[in-house]
Amino acid sequence: MVRVTDTKPQASSDRVQAGRQHCVESRHITQGRVMRLQGKVALITGAGSGLGRHCSVLFTGEGARVAIVDIDGDRAEQTLKLVEQAGGDAIAITADVSDKKQITDAVNQTVEHYGKLDIAWANAGIVSRGGAAALGLEDAVEFEDLTEDDWQHVLGTNLSGVIYTAQAAVPHLKANGGGVILATSSAASLVAYPKIALYCATKAGVNGLVRGLSLDLGRYGIRVNAIAPTHGMSPNFLMPPGAPVVGQSYEESAGPWNPTVSPIPLKLPRPPSLDDNAKVALFLVSDDSGYISGATIGATDGGTLARVGMWFPEDLNPEPVP
Template sequence: MKLDGKVAIITGGGSGLGRESSLLFSSEGAKVVVFDINADRADATVKLVAEQGGQAVAVHGDVRVEADVKRGVETAVAEFGKLDIMFANAGIVSRGGVPSVLGGEHLDFQDFPEEDWHKVIDTNLTGVFLCAKHAVPALRANGGGTIIATSSAASFAAYHSISPYSASKAGVNGLVRGLSLDLGKYGIRVNALAPTHGMSPNFLMDQGADVVGQSYEQMQVAMQPGPWDPGVSPIPLKVGRPPAITDNAKVALFLASDDSGYMSGVVLPSTDGGTLARVAIQFEEDTPHPWYDQEG
């Protein structure tokens, strides 16, 4: 088992990548503190962990609230005796986020409310800061450990209508790099994963919505006739199944485990499938370009 005897806190553990990672980490031997702003979702994840034979406790809290984050770390130490892994995964998308087919409200940037800016930054960036801050004493007491953050492909490339979200995730990348230098002397590694595909639609839904448990792409297949067709997917890598939330959770597992024991300060694109390798302007293969003389 890759995490045998380890203790992990996973924020946003009630749904999406957080829930999938809670189940995966548990299956690899970790004891898990499931931290979520939605108490019912956190409790449901704990139940699922128990059903597969693992150990977990729920903490109802908000990563924007320092006292809540501190309580999450204290719970890990009180319940399981230590902390090895802080996975700062909780995040929200800015209003007007993509895809709009899920009912998101489109907003022009000049109409974006200041309070929404602060909500996005406080959750996605300050939340990671607070998780790291309060994890450090427990990790140092344990002789070291690892901090993982969930960044995003939007920290590397532009997406329509979510520039505040992109800014928050770019901030996460900078924080990860800085903390890797500051905390390395304590034997603490700090890394992030940046998902592109294979994420949960719950990310764009109301917090009270049912937990979907599948990726956007898997849901797309479920709503259309026939199987997954990689030929029509915009993902450059063509494989015979859609990307799943588990694909991202496995990257989080890699960063949490000793398999990445000498990695720190890294932001690792996950479920990318070559998407971020594209140039800004896409050209069809074998299409002549007007400024290029085919005769040489």
């Protein structure tokens, strides 16, 4: 039943003033700077390295308290130290997102510690076997040679992990009167990438999940979106959990930047960075995107996704089929 409490049209000047008041109330200013996540509690999976680590520091710097969740407990603790050194408030939790009980326990532990949950970001992700061949970290694997275990492994983290994180978070977000679920998708969910078809499939599933959940959860004030990075991501994504954390994007770690030879259409004097993607994530979890839900945002693509497909040298000069 819909109850109408006041049908009197609001004067235009009143509406403008109300809009201004909303903007003021939805932002908090500390030491002359707008704190976009002041008072919020956020949980980030895959926060032991890469974008998750970078955003743990960024979000706490914006006033949030953050649960740093990672399958590698040592990495989670390292991220926690970085947050604390920057003056932020966080806790580190070890959990495998492909295990529903583990991620549910992590969410519940966050709420027990901080008293609520406002933001759940399912950021953890892995590439399918053979996907790191481009960096020389492993041999390429033909699609027909991938095993059932290969599929279940990438599916468990990239799609089931998002589902489990959202399922664990939703009751707390409902109790909180609303909140945000963010998922990390990929440009590989939108255009074709070679040799990682299983990964592409899981990330496309994330996009469909986000659209469906946005309809189911909108009535509770819960927004659901995904970020789909193209460039500016960490090489750690292609490395095993125990590998050293690089702390830079692919492009930054590759050596001197020459925009004239970069395949990215947008020519800038610096390479794309983790921070470029982090700022898009910050926008999507903040009140600045308060009327965006069900969207997958192609972040830090520099115009790459404007093409029909991604450009790879081997696409233009393929090896002859024997």
